[in-house]
Amino acid sequence: MYPDDNLKDDAIVTTALCLLISAIIYLSIAKGGYAPADECANRIIETLSPVNVNKLTEGRAGLPTRYVDVRLWCEENLDTWQDKLLLQYRK
Numbered sequence: 001m002y003p004d005d006n007l008k009d010d011a012i013v014t015t016a017l018c019l020l021i022s023a024i025i026y027l028s029i030a031k032g033g034y035a036p037a038d039e040c041a042n043r044i045i046e047t048l049s050p051v052n053v054n055k056l057t058e059g060r061a062g063l064p065t066r067y068v069d070v071r072l073w074c075e076e077n078l079d080t081w082q083d084k085l086l087l088q089y090r091k
Contacts, residue, residue, distance in 0.1 A: 036074075036078055040071075040074035040077075041070040044056065044070055044074070044085055045067065045070060047089060048085075048089065052089075055088065057069065057073040060073055
């Protein structure tokens with residue numbers, strides 16, 4: 001082992017580890033999660049009873065509540081779903 005080779009090998013390993021750690025940190029900090037329509041559908045289904053979900057979606061979701069139908073309703077009401085959910089929750 002020569003010191004020059006050892007230093008070169010250590011620099012390569014250190015650089016690779018730094019890049020890997022940087023990528024992991026970036027991915028954990030970067031905006032992730034559900035799409036807005038999925039977040040809406042999940043929140044509605046978790047917050048309201050199936051009957052109230054049916055009322056909120058004007059009967060589109062049916063009983064039992066289907067996720068796909070709630071998500072379609074959320075896509076059409078993406079800007080106002082939080083207000084409508086709040087109003088339905090207060091009833």
